[in-house]
Amino acid sequence: MGARRDLERARRRTGPAARAPVEVVRDATGTVREVRAAPLAPPLTTGSLADLPFAHAAEAPDAVLLRRRGQGAWQPVTAAVFATEVTAAAKGLIAAGLEPGGRVVVMSRTRYEWTVLDFAVWAAGGQSVPVYPTSSAEQVEWIVRDSGARFAVTETAEHTAVVTAGTAGHPRPPRMWQIDPGTPGGAAPRDGTGDRTAVHDVAAGPRPATARPAEPLAGLVALGRDVPDDDVTKRRGALTPDTIATVCYTSGTTGRPKGCVLTHANLHAEAANAVELLHPVFRAATGLDASTLLFMPLAHILGRTLQLACLLARIETGHFPSVKPDELRPALKEFRPTFLVGVPYLFEKIHDTGRATAEKIGRAASFDRAERIAVRFAEAHLRKFLGTGKGPGPGLYAAWALYDLLVYRRIRGELGGRVRYAISGGSPLDRNLSLFFHAAGIVVYEGYGLTETSAAATLVPPLGPRPGTVGLPVPGVSVRIADDGEVLIKGGIVFGSYWNDPAATDAVLHDGWFASGDLGALDEDGYLTITGRKKDLLVTSGGKNVAPAVLEDRLRSRSPVGQCLVVGDNRPFVAALITLDPEAVAHWLAVRGLPRDTPTAELLRDERLRAEVQKAVDYANEAVSRAESIRAFALVEGEFTEENGLLTPSLKVKRHAVTAAYAEQIEALYRR
Secondary structure, eight states, X not given: XXXXXXXXXXXXXXXXXXXXXXXXXXXXXXXXXXXXXXXXXOOOOSSOGGGHHHHHHHHOTTOEEEEEEEXXXXXXXXXXXXXXXXXHHHHXXXXXXXXXXXXXXXXXXXXXXXXXXXXXXXXXXXXXXXXXXXXXXXXXXXXXXXXXXXXXXXXXXXXXXXXHHHTTTSSSOOEEEXXXXXXXXXOOOBOTTXXXXXXXXXXXXXXXXXXXXXXXXXXXXXXXXXSOHHHHHHHHHTOOTTSEEXXXXXXOSSSSOXXXXXXXXXXXXXXXXXXXXXXXXXXXXXXXXXXEEEOSOTTSHHHHHHHHHHHHHTOEXXXXXXXXXXXXXXXXXXXXXXXXXXXXXXXXXXXXXHXXXXXXXXXXXXHXXXXXXXXXXXXXXXXXXXXXXXXXXXXHXXXXXXXXXXXXXXXXXXXXXXXXXXXXXXXXXXXXXXXXXXXXXXXXXXXXXXXXXXXXXXXXXXXXXXXXXXXXXXXXXXXXXXXXXXXXXXXXXXXXXXXXXXXXXXXXXETTEEEEEEEEEEOTTOOEEEEEEGGGOEEOTTOOEEOHHHHHHHHHTSTXXXXXXXXXXXSSSEEEEEEEOHHHHHHHHHHTTOOTTOOXXXXXXXXXXXXXXXXXXXXXXXXXXXXXXXXXXXXXXXXXXXXXXXBOTTSOBOHHHHHHHTHHHHHHHTOO
């Protein structure tokens, strides 16, 4: 088992230095209330992250930093080429009128050009404002107006149309460039030199048509051709660690998004310490040069800091624009990364696809047994690795070896074949699912953080796996549990303020501690477990406090559940609204020989399908007491999506919106 051998090899090669020293603080009763992790990377004391491409170009101009898809293959991008492209785009922004401290909106899926633009904005002395590519005109209107951005870069004609519609009423709509060819009217734009532009000046209108395609960012680059390189150097030299790098807006689960002001020092503290914690171990473990395919949205702080960490460590990175497993799997098999960063949804779908494939060929029972064996094997292996048990016995090893041939190797193949490690964030990963991947040769490390903490505030250390927790503080960070159970965070990663919102800032920052709004607990060794969201806590009419996140996370990890919402505030018992995953339903119908177009209303009444959902409910209930368990559920038509306003761009459920949309179904649950 590759990952198991890797862990042992890494421990021998790296020793205790691979783990940041941790101090555990207890209260008078002996309960762990705070844990502090010493930094592994020195803080940024001069300059900014804008210097990074140029430092690499000077030190190792031929080093391959990135790979971009082109001509049917992943083409290398050296440090020298990357710095040159950043400079050219920065000169274009300066020529367009970007002032030091000015803000530039970037609305695009994950792609190479996003990275160039991010560093170009910094190199020109500006601040980037990422916008999710799925955002509505109303959301864009607010972000552009609140941030005061005077410039915007979009990826597609559709994005351009959204920004245009959203800012139509602004006294001074932002000047825009568009990465992909094409205009909202359908004509392919051209620049005045005869090149098809990958980034063109929308404000300038149509250009004369010619035939030859141009290089990416050609339109923006053309604007800066007469700007001296020294102008970029001077802009970059004026930046300091405390300069604002980005205004990154929260996903807005409970209201209007807030702009988190993050400095170059904030982002550096996150990326540099994560690299020092993880990269030496991954490199020592595998003996391979690390590489990753980045598919997390770069508008999400996790994707953004992952990219920075990879550039700091010169880890080869590719970009892919979709997190949909069916689209992502072929790219993973082609790129063949050594590690991944994703959200639980990805790991759930890889698992579900494996089971669906087994069910199609009549081997569902075999897959289920492989899953049970995986959990037992991983638990035993971890006990041995951590020195708390003997490890798997001969019989368990034999069973694991059999299912490695039949099942687990196929799971590795779905992720490209070389992945040994993965980091999961965004929401808790089901413990058994983490153990399943561990047995399949892929160790998944969970992390926890928020936009306000520059991404991860805690991370499971590479030589201290503990499934079911979100790990120890990232080096240089302290975590404290308040009297009411709220998780408090302190360190160089914590943001300084919300943009234009001092009242909201004062509500969450106290003496350097950030009040996260999440509930959690620290174990004896300082590992954090997240138990729910403070504002989401339900109190039944019987007085029982219930954290719905535990139940919801476990429900979503089991097919055929799509999305769900646990309810019960001021009610006699806990219940749930559950939507069905369309892919899982299609598979369920196909296996049973039922028409693919079976009406949804008929499906929701099918007792066989309800029985499958009941298994998921039973699994969720295993994690809580009877008083906290789900006593009733309703299968509801439709899905919770970003398009219908029930999910945020980061795929979090908008509780109030769902409760309002399904008020009648919730009432019916309590009339039975």
